[in-house]
Amino acid sequence: MILRRLVPQLILTATLLFAQKQKVVKPGFNMFSMEQDIQLGREAAAQIEREMQIVNDPRLTGLIDRIGRKLMAANAADTRNGQFPFSFKVVNDPSINAFALPGGPMFIQTGLIAAADNEGQVAGVMGHEMAHVILRHGTNQASKANLIQLPLVVAGEMAGSRGMLGTLMQLGIGLGANSVLMKFSRSAESDADLLGARLLHTAGYNPVELARFFEKLEAEAGKGNALTQFFASHPNPGNRVKNIQADMQFYPRANYLPEAPTADFLAAKAAAKALPAPPKRPQQGGPAPSAQNGGPGPDTVPPAGYRVQRSPLYAMAYPEDWQSQLAQDQVSLTLAAADGLVRGQNGQNDVGHGVLVAINQARSQNLDQETEALVRGLLQGNPGVRQTGGVQRMRVSGQAANLISLEGQSGMKRGEKEVIRVLTVLHPRGLFHAVFVAPESRWRIAEGEYNEMMRSIRF
Numbered sequence: 001m002i003l004r005r006l007v008p009q010l011i012l013t014a015t016l017l018f019a020q021k022q023k024v025v026k027p028g029f030n031m032f033s034m035e036q037d038i039q040l041g042r043e044a045a046a047q048i049e050r051e052m053q054i055v056n057d058p059r060l061t062g063l064i065d066r067i068g069r070k071l072m073a074a075n076a077a078d079t080r081n082g083q084f085p086f087s088f089k090v091v092n093d094p095s096i097n098a099f100a101l102p103g104g105p106m107f108i109q110t111g112l113i114a115a116a117d118n119e120g121q122v123a124g125v126m127g128h129e130m131a132h133v134i135l136r137h138g139t140n141q142a143s144k145a146n147l148i149q150l151p152l153v154v155a156g157e158m159a160g161s162r163g164m165l166g167t168l169m170q171l172g173i174g175l176g177a178n179s180v181l182m183k184f185s186r187s188a189e190s191d192a193d194l195l196g197a198r199l200l201h202t203a204g205y206n207p208v209e210l211a212r213f214f215e216k217l218e219a220e221a222g223k224g225n226a227l228t229q230f231f232a233s234h235p236n237p238g239n240r241v242k243n244i245q246a247d248m249q250f251y252p253r254a255n256y257l258p259e260a261p262t263a264d265f266l267a268a269k270a271a272a273k274a275l276p277a278p279p280k281r282p283q284q285g286g287p288a289p290s291a292q293n294g295g296p297g298p299d300t301v302p303p304a305g306y307r308v309q310r311s312p313l314y315a316m317a318y319p320e321d322w323q324s325q326l327a328q329d330q331v332s333l334t335l336a337a338a339d340g341l342v343r344g345q346n347g348q349n350d351v352g353h354g355v356l357v358a359i360n361q362a363r364s365q366n367l368d369q370e371t372e373a374l375v376r377g378l379l380q381g382n383p384g385v386r387q388t389g390g391v392q393r394m395r396v397s398g399q400a401a402n403l404i405s406l407e408g409q410s411g412m413k414r415g416e417k418e419v420i421r422v423l424t425v426l427h428p429r430g431l432f433h434a435v436f437v438a439p440e441s442r443w444r445i446a447e448g449e450y451n452e453m454m455r456s457i458r459f
Contacts, residue, residue, distance in 0.1 A: 054092075
């Protein structure tokens with residue numbers, strides 16, 4: 001009888017064990033090519049190196065280069081992973097952080113080296129950041145955040161002297177701590193933990209050191225502001241140690257490097273602590289553009305029931321009960337009715353009733369050609385949208401303007417059409433454009449609001 005009772009339990013246990021599978025982590029939706037990731041990373045790295053103090057102390061660079069080579073070899077051993085031209089530089093900054101740009105440039109701040117207990121913990125953070133690059137989380141976030149204007153950038157329509165980074169900054173996608181290129185979701189953090197741990201295992205480091213270091217920092221959070229930037233870009237996905245240990249059951253057996261700090265690591269840690277304070281630097285992403293004449297920027301007189309949103313390059317009125325969000329670049333603008341933001345399929349907020357405003361680089365001073373290129377990019381990036389009419393000529397802020405009619409499926413009203421109007425005007429900084437959207441059932445009211453908003457625009 002005892003045996004008979006045990007057999008079903010053994011079968012159940014074996015079934016549960018075989019049912020467990022290692023989680024597959026892979027890149028998500030992305031409108032950029034891998035080559036564009038690399039181009040963007042190179043341009044962004046050049047800007048970072050102008051803004052931050054690069055450290056060339058061989059005690060620090062030797063440690064980081066050695067870890068970087070091991071992790072790159074580990075990544076190359078897995079042909080399922082994207083292979084990027086990684087680079088590793090130490091920057092003089094006492095805050096505890098490290099970050100990697102799309103395409104592979106990685107920057108490790110001296111404060112992180114000073115805070116780590118051993119080489120494995122530094123390798124853990126570097127492996128985690130490398131995983132963000134391999135999984136293309138930066139451009140994935142950018143792709144989800146700007147589905148309207150981004151198709152032009154990735155299609156190459158916006159190529160010019162500003163480069164890809166400059167064009168993205170015009171859309172509000174910069175390099176600040178809260179930029180979509182530098183700040184990830186908890187699910188992205190969890191995936192970077194898992195892939196980073198796998199890279200550590202292959203490189204000979206104990207993967208648990210990754211989680212231990214993050215948890216150590218979480219325990220220290222609140223005792224000072226040195227960790228503010230770190231946790232702004234590395235939200236805790238929860239149960240880091242448990243999740244990594246669960247993933248480790250699928251790893252081949254390995255003998256990891258000793259956890260005790262080596263002499264080389266201790267020398268690097270001492271060098272990091274001994275560096276003088278770095279010079280003050282501008283905020284990452286650069287300053288917002290100034291008004292064309294150096295003054296406070298344009299203004300406009302709103303009609304009754306409207307308020308004004310000003311930027312250094314334009315002003316525009318909008319209904320006083322709407323929401324307004326001016327992007328980090330002080331140019332791109334989102335205006336939405338009180339209930340006009342809806343949750344899209346990608347998890348980001350989409351505008352179902354509202355206006356998206358931006359200024360893109362213009363390749364010519366021909367308004368019709370620039371309008372055609374913009375609309376072509378919108379249609380290519382949004383297959384469910386179609387053009388429903390020709391060009392309507394009008395004037396905005398005393399200048400020639402075009403208005404194009406489009407339609408698509410409403411994100412607010414299931415089964416209902418969405419009416420779209422695209423306004424374009426040549427601005428001294430490029431092509432000013434505003435995309436007005438509303439469900440068809442609201443268009444009678446929305447059209448009047450949008451006409452008032454167009455009349456209010458001033459450069």
